Amino acid sequence: MTGKRILSTLAHRLAILAYVAFALFPLYWLLKVSVTPNNLLYSEGIRMWPSQTSFEHFEFVLRHSEFPTFFKNSLIVSGSTAVIVTVLASLAGYAMSRFNFRGKYWIVTLMLLTQMFPLVMLVAPIFKMLSPLGLTNSLTGLVIVYTAFNVPFATFLMQSFFDGIPKDLEEAAMIDGATQFVAFRQIILPLTLPGIAATLGFVFTAAWSELLFSLMLISGNDAATFPVGLLSFVSKFSVDFGQMMAAGVMALIPACLFFLLIQRYLVQGLTAGAVKG
Amino acid sequence: MDSLAARSRGSRRDQRPLRQRLADASAPYLYSAPALILIVTVMLVPLVLGISYAFRDIQLLNPFSGGFIGLDHFKALSQDENFYRALRNTLWWTGWSVLLQFVFGLILALLLDKPFHGRAIVQALVFLPWAVPSFLAGLNWSWLFNPVVGPLPHWFFALGLMSEPANILSDPQLSMWGPIIANVWWGIPFFAITLLAALQAIPRDLYEAASIDGAGPVQRFISITLPFLAPTIAITVLLRTVWISNFADLIIVMTNGGPADRSQIVASYIFTQAFRRLDFGYASAIALVLLVLLITYSMLIVVLRQWLVSKD
Numbered sequence: 151m152t153g154k155r156i157l158s159t160l161a162h163r164l165a166i167l168a169y170v171a172f173a174l175f176p177l178y179w180l181l182k183v184s185v186t187p188n189n190l191l192y193s194e195g196i197r198m199w200p201s202q203t204s205f206e207h208f209e210f211v212l213r214h215s216e217f218p219t220f221f222k223n224s225l226i227v228s229g230s231t232a233v234i235v236t237v238l239a240s241l242a243g244y245a246m247s248r249f250n251f252r253g254k255y256w257i258v259t260l261m262l263l264t265q266m267f268p269l270v271m272l273v274a275p276i277f278k279m280l281s282p283l284g285l286t287n288s289l290t291g292l293v294i295v296y297t298a299f300n301v302p303f304a305t306f307l308m309q310s311f312f313d314g315i316p317k318d319l320e321e322a323a324m325i326d327g328a329t330q331f332v333a334f335r336q337i338i339l340p341l342t343l344p345g346i347a348a349t350l351g352f353v354f355t356a357a358w359s360e361l362l363f364s365l366m367l368i369s370g371n372d373a374a375t376f377p378v379g380l381l382s383f384v385s386k387f388s389v390d391f392g393q394m395m396a397a398g399v400m401a402l403i404p405a406c407l408f409f410l411l412i413q414r415y416l417v418q419g420l421t422a423g424a425v426k427g
Numbered sequence: 428m429d430s431l432a433a434r435s436r437g438s439r440r441d442q443r444p445l446r447q448r449l450a451d452a453s454a455p456y457l458y459s460a461p462a463l464i465l466i467v468t469v470m471l472v473p474l475v476l477g478i479s480y481a482f483r484d485i486q487l488l489n490p491f492s493g494g495f496i497g498l499d500h501f502k503a504l505s506q507d508e509n510f511y512r513a514l515r516n517t518l519w520w521t522g523w524s525v526l527l528q529f530v531f532g533l534i535l536a537l538l539l540d541k542p543f544h545g546r547a548i549v550q551a552l553v554f555l556p557w558a559v560p561s562f563l564a565g566l567n568w569s570w571l572f573n574p575v576v577g578p579l580p581h582w583f584f585a586l587g588l589m590s591e592p593a594n595i596l597s598d599p600q601l602s603m604w605g606p607i608i609a610n611v612w613w614g615i616p617f618f619a620i621t622l623l624a625a626l627q628a629i630p631r632d633l634y635e636a637a638s639i640d641g642a643g644p645v646q647r648f649i650s651i652t653l654p655f656l657a658p659t660i661a662i663t664v665l666l667r668t669v670w671i672s673n674f675a676d677l678i679i680v681m682t683n684g685g686p687a688d689r690s691q692i693v694a695s696y697i698f699t700q701a702f703r704r705l706d707f708g709y710a711s712a713i714a715l716v717l718l719v720l721l722i723t724y725s726m727l728i729v730v731l732r733q734w735l736v737s738k739d
Contacts, residue, residue, distance in 0.1 A: 166538055166549055173553045176567045176612065183576055196578040238462045245458035257459060264470050266666075266725065268673040270694045271714035274480060274707035275473035277487075298469030301462045330454060359560035361676045366702055377562040381680065384566065391576045394566070401563050409558030413551060416620050 177402070184208070184395040191392060207396035216371055217397050220379030225404070227289050227375055228357040231296040235304050235353045236346055242301070243308030244334055248317070261302035269299065273366050286367050292375065295367070296357045304349050311345030312338065344415075351412035358405055376401050480711035487705035500712035509688045510696065510713065516603060517692040520610075521672040527611040529664055532618025537652075539619070540626045557616035565680030568609035572596050596682050602690040606677040614671070618663065625659040626652070665728050669721060693717045 183191070184207055186200040194200050211217050245251075246258070276295060277286060285291030319341075320333035328336070339346070361377045368378050380397055383390075443451075481500060486492045504510055539550055556564065571577040572594055580592035595601040629652065637647050675694035678684060684691035684699055691699065693713065700710035 162538060162541065162543070165534070166543075169535055169538070169553050170549060172612070173556050173615075176564075176571055177555070177559070179571060179578070180567050183570070191576065196581050238465065242459040242462035245455040249455035249458075251455040254455070257463065260463075260466065260471075264466060266669055267474070267721065268694055268697075268714065268717055270673065270675055270697050271477050271711070271718060272470065272473045273698060274485075274701045274710050275476040276469070277701075278476070278485075278707065279473060294465075295469060298465045301465060305462060330451075355558065355560075359562065361562045362679065362698055362702075365679075366698075377560065380566065381562065391570065395570070398563055398566060401560060405558050405560055405563075406555070409555065410551075413554075416554065416557075 180395050180398050180402070183391055184399045186392060188392055207392040208400075211393050211396045211400070215383070215393070215397075216374075217376075217379060217383075217400065219371070220374050220376045221400060223289060223373060224358060224376040224401075227292050227296065228354045228404075230293045231300065231357040232350045232354040234293065234297050235300045236308075236349045238297070238301055239304035239308045239349060240339065240342075240346065242305040244312055244338070246305065246309040247312035248320075261305060264299075264302045270362060273362060276363070277366055280367065287370055287373050289373055291367055292364060292373075295363055296360060299360075300353045300356055304353055307349050307352065308342070308345065311342045311348075315341050348412045348415035351408040351415075355405055355408050355412075358408075477711045478715060480708050481715045482712075483708050485706075485708040485711070487707060492708075496708075500709050501716075503709070504712055504716065509691060510693075512688065513691045513693045513696040516690065517672055517694070519603060520607060520678075520692050521668055523607050524610045524614065524671050525664060525668050527607075528614040528618050528667070529660075531611065532615045533622055533660075535615060535619040536622035536626055539623055554616040554620060556613050557620075559613065561613065561674075561676040562680050564609055564613045565606070565677040568605065568612070568677075569596060569681045572605050597686055599686050599689040602682050602686060606681050606690065609677050609681065610671070610674070613677070614667075617667070621659060621663050622656065625656050629655045669724065672721070673717075 182199060185203040185205065186194070187202055187204040187206060190200050190202060246254070280286050280291045280295075283291075285294065315338060319337055320328075320330065323333040323337050324330060358376070361381075364375045364378050365381070368374050371379070371382075374382070380394070380401065383397065384394060482495055482497060484492045484494055484496045484499075535553060539546065539553075559567070571579050573596075574580040574592040574594055580589065580594060583589040584592040596605045633651050634647055637651060642650070672692070673694050675692065675698055678690060678692060678695040679698060682690040684695050688696075694717065697710050697713045697717065700706050700713065
């Protein structure tokens with residue numbers, strides 16, 4: 151090995167290291183402040199690790215704040231959204247993958263357009279529509295809105311998974327007398343299970359992160375999701391940094407779990423709607 | 428009905444009973460109906476409603492509002508200094524975010540394209556920011572910029588970049604950079620993931636052939652890597668531009684458009700009008716302007732694409 155080669159390998163590893171540090175530092179800091187006891191928070195402000203650690207902030211957040219409710223609400227909303235979207239998107243994605251039909255072009259165009267236009271436009275009209283139905287300040291209202299927002303992208307994603315399964319399979323089943331729907335349910339769906347899991351993960355993460363519509367539609371604490379609860383906590387008790395960061399760490403846990411679940415499908419997911427963050 | 432007719436014409440010797448054929452023809456519509464109905468009622472109907480609000484006086488707290496007022500909102504908008512600033516800020520925010528995300532994302536993709544020990548774990552770690560919910564990314568970075576608990580102001584001060592450890596989010600000149608940095612941190616993985624996938628699709632023997640012919644690494648990058656990546660780069664950058672110009676979460680969380688509307692982009696300005704001032708009419712008027720701008724931009728892309736295709 152020449153000296154030049156060693157040098158370029160070294161530069162490569164250093165650059166990688168810099169990226170890892172940049173990616174992890176904010177999360178590391180979040181964790182660090184969340185385990186720093188209050189009496190050290192200011193005196194040891196920018197030390198890399200506090201001289202003492204404690205879980206007092208986590209304990210407070212779990213016992214004396216409403217974060218467990220927010221957490222539960224977010225779980226309900228994101229979980230139901232993920233399940234409903236995946237069911238609807240499997241059906242629609244199957245149609246897109248297996249049939250050629252009149253109007254298909256327009257349906258695809260419509261779904262692509264929904265990925266492009268500013269959703270913030272809909273904040274006001276959706277509020278006006280849901281409010282007389284009693285769906286503001288309700289988890290059901292949020293689930294309906296999030297489901298609609300995520301269906302187009304999930305449909306493209308499911309379509310890409312169905313496209314990867316040969317058509318012969320259900321044709322063989324249909325020759326044996328099964329209807330197409332039975333073939334779809336009993337043969338194709340089980341084969342797409344990994345794709346279904348990935349779609350669940352993507353939609354769950356998207357719903358868990360949504361902020362603007364939950365801020366607009368939810369006002370009371372009972373139906374507040376995690377983002378709403380955390381932001382109102384920040385504006386009310388903006389000095390309790392330890393507690394806020396402990397709550398932040400808790401919000402991070404489900405997101406990270408689902409990230410692990412969908413890691414293998416990131417490319418497919420990011421290019422399915424081509425625009426979804 | 429047309430489609431049914433077309434179908435039966437196409438399969439003249441079809442001996443199946445009519446009921447069966449009808450069921451087959453309607454199958455794709457039945458599969459996609461639930462998704463479509465939902466999209467139409469929760470996205471398309473509000474979109475049309477929102478466009479109508481732009482010409483009406485709709486204030487949530489005023490029960491007497493609701494009448495048509497023609498172009499009054501747009502007249503007010505043409506004199507709204509904050510709106511013009513939000514427009515300029517949108518360009519600034521989108522331009523810098525996309526540029527930095529793309530450059531750092533491309534470098535990261537190139538670094539990860541080389542095989543090395545522990546690549547899988549490194550990949551999971553550097554892509555992790557993408558999984559962080561945007562509100563939490565925003566809060567996390569606003570805490571890092573906060574001199575009370577965050578290290579960044581102290582580091583900037585130590586490096587001589589600041590005369591005292593202050594919060595850049597409350598500095599009218601600099602506040603826009605807080606959300607931009609958070610956005611770059613959050614968005615690098617998106618570009619890295621898509622570009623890495625494109626990189627790995629390049630046939631490896633091309634590189635071998637080129638290096639046998641004596642091409643250096645820079646030459647190989649310019650004559651093999653870039654041409655292969657170009658379509659992916661073009662599509663991701665163009666689509667990402669639209670997405671980021673609409674992306675208001677980080678600004679809402681970190682600066683709330685402040686101080687004094689200095690870091691407001693159009694999307695966050697719409698949200699502020701609707702959420703804080705509850706003036707749905709005015710918010711919808713701004714939204715309509717944003718929609719027209721985005722449609723114009725998309726049309727430009729389509730025209731540009733056709734021009735490029737016809738040139739080949």
